[in-house]
Amino acid sequence: MSMVAAFYSNKSILITGATGFLGKVLMEKLFRTSPQLKVIYILIRPKAGQTLQERVFQILNSKLFEKVKEICPNVHEKIRPISADLNQSDLAISKEDMQELLSGTNIVFHCAATVRFDAHLREAVQLNVIATQKLLLMASQMSKLEAFIHISTAFSNCNLKRIDEVIYPCPVEPRKIIDSMEWLDDAIIDEITPKLIGDRPNTYTYTKALGEMVIHQESGNLNVAIIRPSIVGASWQEPFPGWIDNINGPSGLIIASGKGFLRSLRATPMAIADVIPVDTVVNLTIAVGWYTAVHRPKSTLIYHSTSGNLNPCLWHDMGLKVLAAFEKIPFERAFRRPYVDFTTNNFTTQYWNAVSHWAPAIIYDFYLRLTGRKPRMLKLMNRLLRTISMLEYFINHSWEWSTNNTEMLLSELSPEDQRVSMEVRQPSHANHWLEYIENYVLGIKKYLLKEDLAGIPKAKEHLRRLRNIHYLFNTALFLIVWRLLIARSQTARNVWFLIMTCPLRQEPKSPARR
Numbered sequence: 001m002s003m004v005a006a007f008y009s010n011k012s013i014l015i016t017g018a019t020g021f022l023g024k025v026l027m028e029k030l031f032r033t034s035p036q037l038k039v040i041y042i043l044i045r046p047k048a049g050q051t052l053q054e055r056v057f058q059i060l061n062s063k064l065f066e067k068v069k070e071i072c073p074n075v076h077e078k079i080r081p082i083s084a085d086l087n088q089s090d091l092a093i094s095k096e097d098m099q100e101l102l103s104g105t106n107i108v109f110h111c112a113a114t115v116r117f118d119a120h121l122r123e124a125v126q127l128n129v130i131a132t133q134k135l136l137l138m139a140s141q142m143s144k145l146e147a148f149i150h151i152s153t154a155f156s157n158c159n160l161k162r163i164d165e166v167i168y169p170c171p172v173e174p175r176k177i178i179d180s181m182e183w184l185d186d187a188i189i190d191e192i193t194p195k196l197i198g199d200r201p202n203t204y205t206y207t208k209a210l211g212e213m214v215i216h217q218e219s220g221n222l223n224v225a226i227i228r229p230s231i232v233g234a235s236w237q238e239p240f241p242g243w244i245d246n247i248n249g250p251s252g253l254i255i256a257s258g259k260g261f262l263r264s265l266r267a268t269p270m271a272i273a274d275v276i277p278v279d280t281v282v283n284l285t286i287a288v289g290w291y292t293a294v295h296r297p298k299s300t301l302i303y304h305s306t307s308g309n310l311n312p313c314l315w316h317d318m319g320l321k322v323l324a325a326f327e328k329i330p331f332e333r334a335f336r337r338p339y340v341d342f343t344t345n346n347f348t349t350q351y352w353n354a355v356s357h358w359a360p361a362i363i364y365d366f367y368l369r370l371t372g373r374k375p376r377m378l379k380l381m382n383r384l385l386r387t388i389s390m391l392e393y394f395i396n397h398s399w400e401w402s403t404n405n406t407e408m409l410l411s412e413l414s415p416e417d418q419r420v421s422m423e424v425r426q427p428s429h430a431n432h433w434l435e436y437i438e439n440y441v442l443g444i445k446k447y448l449l450k451e452d453l454a455g456i457p458k459a460k461e462h463l464r465r466l467r468n469i470h471y472l473f474n475t476a477l478f479l480i481v482w483r484l485l486i487a488r489s490q491t492a493r494n495v496w497f498l499i500m501t502c503p504l505r506q507e508p509k510s511p512a513r514r
């Protein structure tokens with residue numbers, strides 16, 4: 001067993017956000033590599049008519065946990081769901097549960113957050129700032145606590161171009177923001193939100209920065225570390241290449257382009273696509289937990305989990321790789337053939353939106369109406385364009401993140417931890433990106449869209465048919481436009497006459513014809 005994996009044996013770990021994308025992968029890896037760990041407490045809220053037990057059951061019975069169940073057959077006994085709601089001021093944890101957490105927990109991984117870019121400031125502050133503050137307070141009463149690891153985002157300071165592994169102060173103190181949320185009404189909050197977030201694009205990045213400040217100011221003597229991942233994508237290798245289970249970040253746009261809905265995107269082709277696989281982030285998180293507990297650094301260390309500094313991939317190249325992957329692994333029942341134009345200014349964006357998004361949607365809705373069905377494509381397109389407008393900021397800027405602490409941590413790991421179990425830097429070579437993207441697209445098809453791989457030949461055939469329809473449509477359109485031109489313009493008629501007579505006049509010169 002590796003040094004890091006051995007550290008977690010017999011430990012009691014508390015994870016928030018364990019039902020989320022990152023939290024689930026973290027829990028899976030901990031169980032798989034350290035099956036001797038004592039217990040994982042997960043703070044979890046009942047949701048959509050499901051009890052806590054049902055939610056845990058669903059996670060354990062998912063594909064993600066297949067390997068764990070082989071290695072650690074009693075995994076269900078080692079997960080202890082604790083009913084909690086981080087939106088409540090007291091976190092809604094019962095007295096008995098709180099007692100158990102305070103007396104037993106060794107390591108806290110705080111992953112829960114609202115990651116919605118359009119969250120109301122009050123909601124984002126509640127979850128990303130106040131809940132963090134409450135958890136810190138709770139952690140300060142944990143008698144056996146060795147480390148508190150907070151997951152932030154590399155974009156918490158996206159208003160800067162170069163970002164170091166330090167906390168940047170916010171103009172308004174988090175405590176003042178927290179206090180003001182208690183007495184300001186929603187209308188006033190709406191009014192001051194743009195002023196507060198300043199040159200950040202949304203409440204998410206702003207409140208994640210406030211959350212970091214809270215950690216910095218209120219962690220007291222706790223052993224705390226902060227991890228800042230960039231755009232978290234499907235897994236690179238573990239537990240399966242391409243594992244993914246939500247549409248956040250690039251995944252939704254990859255689906256939209258693979259299904260042929262997304263045909264143009266305002267993007268800066270030469271900007272760096274700082275995507276980082278979820279298992280790489282999780283490996284770093286687990287290693288940071290170990291390092292923080294064992295080495296007890298004097299100050300709060302911040303770790304960037306980014307790819308751009310080590311192995312940059314531009315959005316242009318990422319896009320081409322995604323398109324190449326669709327050739328091999330097409331999605332079923334595509335609306336149009338996957339192709340995306342990257343636009344770079346307002347005018348071309350509006351033009352391509354009209355030509356590539358709205359026009360086909362209107363035509364298709366017209367066809368649906370004609371055939372007695374309910375039109376839906378325009379609505380879908382408008383929602384997609386709204387989503388794109390929220391994500392655009394991140395595909396039109398580049399950042400430079402320093403990774404000194406992450407590099408330092410890597411050098412502290414044993415060769416076994418570095419190479420086998422706790423790799424924190426993959427994919428590290430340029431040609432890894434193609435392999436990664438192919439697995440990503442395959443993972444989306446298998447785990448998100450739940451499409452059968454046996455259907456790939458049929459999907460390819462469907463795309464060939466769409467290509468033929470596209471050629472036919474373009475030819476017909478060209479002929480109609482040309483016919484109208486000839487009817488109305490003398491120049492067009494002259495050109496047409498020249499084209500028609502040119503080969504005839506050359507005919508006598510050809511020896512082969514004589």
Ligand SMILES: CCCCCCCCCCCCCCCCCCCCCCCCCCCCCC(=O)SCCNC(=O)CCNC(=O)[C@H](O)C(C)(C)COP(=O)(O)OP(=O)(O)OC[C@H]1O[C@@H](n2cnc3c(N)ncnc32)[C@H](O)[C@@H]1OP(=O)(O)O
Nearest residue numbers: 115116117118153248249250252253319322340342387394
């Ligand atoms: C100059 C010449 C150049 C030529 C070059 C040619 C090259 C050719 C290029 C080909 C390219 C082909 C491939 C293109 C694909 C490339 C991929 C590009 C991806 C870029 C993505 C950038 C993403 C940046 C993310 C930044 C992450 C920051 C990191 C973090 O810290 S946070 C974690 C990330 N958080 C999120 O992602 C949350 C974002 N989501 C939201 O905030 C909300 O969902 C919302 C967008 C505000 C929408 O909210 P709603 O209330 O409307 O409702 P809901 O959430 O229920 O969803 C509604 C519908 O929207 C759909 N949807 C949601 N999210 C996404 C998504 N990410 N992508 C797509 N669609 C999404 C959802 O499915 C719902 O749809 P419905 O079912 O129809 O209702």
Ligand SMILES: NC(=O)C1=CN([C@@H]2O[C@H](COP(=O)(O)OP(=O)(O)OC[C@H]3O[C@@H](n4cnc5c(N)ncnc54)[C@H](OP(=O)(O)O)[C@@H]3O)[C@@H](O)[C@H]2O)C=CC1
Nearest residue numbers: 017018019020021022085086087111112113153229231232
């Ligand atoms: N995904 C990404 O691209 C990136 C993510 N991050 C950070 O990583 C962390 C995890 O993100 P990710 O896994 O993608 O997010 P998800 O949205 O997938 O997961 C969020 C988690 O938080 C939980 N949660 C939300 N509200 C509450 C609440 N009121 N009480 C209890 N739990 C709650 C959710 O529980 P429930 O299932 O009940 O909703 C879920 O488990 C976040 O801190 C995020 O900022 C950073 C950079 C990039």
